[in-house]
Amino acid sequence: MLKLENVSITFNANTVNERKALQNINLNIKDGDFITVIGSNGAGKSTLMNAISGTYRIDQGRIFLDDKNITNLKEHQRAKKIGRLFQDPLRGTAPNMTIEENLGLAYSRGKRRSLFPGIRKKDVGYFKKELAALDLGLEDRMKTPVGLLSGGQRQALTLLMATIVTPKLLLLDEHTAALDPKTAEKVMELTDKIVKNDNITTLMITHNIPNALKYGNKTLVMSQGKVILVLEGEERKNMTVDKLMKLYSDNADDVMSDKMLL
Numbered sequence: 001m002l003k004l005e006n007v008s009i010t011f012n013a014n015t016v017n018e019r020k021a022l023q024n025i026n027l028n029i030k031d032g033d034f035i036t037v038i039g040s041n042g043a044g045k046s047t048l049m050n051a052i053s054g055t056y057r058i059d060q061g062r063i064f065l066d067d068k069n070i071t072n073l074k075e076h077q078r079a080k081k082i083g084r085l086f087q088d089p090l091r092g093t094a095p096n097m098t099i100e101e102n103l104g105l106a107y108s109r110g111k112r113r114s115l116f117p118g119i120r121k122k123d124v125g126y127f128k129k130e131l132a133a134l135d136l137g138l139e140d141r142m143k144t145p146v147g148l149l150s151g152g153q154r155q156a157l158t159l160l161m162a163t164i165v166t167p168k169l170l171l172l173d174e175h176t177a178a179l180d181p182k183t184a185e186k187v188m189e190l191t192d193k194i195v196k197n198d199n200i201t202t203l204m205i206t207h208n209i210p211n212a213l214k215y216g217n218k219t220l221v222m223s224q225g226k227v228i229l230v231l232e233g234e235e236r237k238n239m240t241v242d243k244l245m246k247l248y249s250d251n252a253d254d255v256m257s258d259k260m261l262l
């Protein structure tokens, strides 16, 4: 469903700051795959997502989504099919708009072009039901401006907004990293529930190795712009943090950063 062929991105080419952020990446992601991505700082994880979402143009290679070549599509053209969450809970929601209005906007994605679509009564009922499933009590705060929510509540809402119209692909870039451990676990569990319920093809960057092995069905390990390991099946099932660290040092040219070991 998502295919990357020889994808490369070099920043500041032919200067002293040249950085080969992605080097000949080949990936074939199947429908319903939930793939976790780990790697040290600067390995190219976020750049990989930026290449897929169209935030960055690639220098070389091709990207296909559902057999359609999207390499030359702009970010906003891809956004109809791709949901995305970042580390910062402030991204992805409009703080001065209410929960209900934010959900209304997300719900209209790919349907109408109006920036302020009227919210139908029927939709409000649906939003309430979906919010109640998050189990954060947000269903009783539909008229509350999103800016008043906590980071965890806001990230859970962003997750709901990204998936209320089921995306073809969901990209999660360390989306629980800025939350306290308990809230992070809660948002992670919600993520897993939504992804499984709607069978959403998902790529999730995390620096939490136990979570990278616990959630999803495949793990990509990146180092210096390359995918150096792909873990799946029995090998992944039997993988431990210690074994993974050993595998990493055997296969990577750099050392595993502290961030990966948090």
Ligand SMILES: Nc1ncnc2c1ncn2[C@@H]1O[C@H](COP(=O)(O)OP(=O)(O)OP(=O)(O)O)[C@@H](O)[C@H]1O
Binding pocket: 011, 012, 019, 020, 021, 039, 040, 041, 042, 043, 044, 045, 046, 047, 048
């Ligand atoms: N817009 C940009 N301009 C120049 N260099 C960039 C840009 N974006 C990323 N880079 C560089 O590309 C490399 C890969 O960065 P990227 O953000 O993809 O790493 P990452 O694996 O997400 O790391 P982290 O775990 O720290 O988030 C880094 O060396 C980074 O400095």
Ligand SMILES: [Mg+2]
Binding pocket: 045, 046, 047
């Ligand atoms: Mg990153």
